[in-house]
Amino acid sequence: MNVTIETERLILRPITLDDAEAVFKWASDPVVNKYMIYPLHKDISVTREWLESIDIDNPNEYEMAFVLKETGEVIGSGGMYCRTDDNRWNIGYNLRHDQWGKGLVPEAMQGLIDYVRSTREVSVIRGEFAKDNPKSGRVMQKLGMTYVGDCEYSKFDGSVTFPANIYERVF
């Protein structure tokens, strides 16, 4: 959706083709990509293809660039996606490696969740993270989400499957 959201340190706005070079920095980084569902971007054309596929007008999809106010750089992205008719929203996110550990993703996602809740019905937010990726679990805990069960997910190319936890927050 075409919205702009401001938090203490970040501006969230729709991610676009103009962000390809910034996105490629983390999408091509094996450390960031390890537990993401999308395969490593080996060429920036893959990044461009993804950015072109985003429908900015889809009311059930918020795919946001995280812009660091201090520098104006796009340092990560994340989103909320509703693919059900009972207002359950999935969340996802990733951040450039040099920005980890500053609480930026919890700040961004809290801002996004607050915004979406102020304009849409949100009954549940839901996320899955690999059991070997507890950093992402910490983000979900900071968003008030708790463990509801186990699952597994595979990368889109089927190259690896991760045992995972499901976390949710009910509103």
Ligand SMILES: CC(C)(COP(=O)(O)OP(=O)(O)OC[C@H]1O[C@@H](n2cnc3c(N)ncnc32)[C@H](O)[C@@H]1OP(=O)(O)O)[C@@H](O)C(=O)NCCC(=O)NCCS
């Ligand atoms: C998971 C991720 C989004 C966290 O974002 P972030 O803005 O760094 O989040 P936080 O600063 O709140 O850190 C979350 C936890 O990660 C750990 N962590 C973060 N940076 C770290 C670092 N450099 N070294 C060690 N641990 C670190 C800490 O345990 C921290 O929890 P704490 O604040 O209770 O100590 C980020 O690490 C990332 O983009 N990872 C790769 C992509 C990914 O895994 N996405 C989620 C897929 S489900």
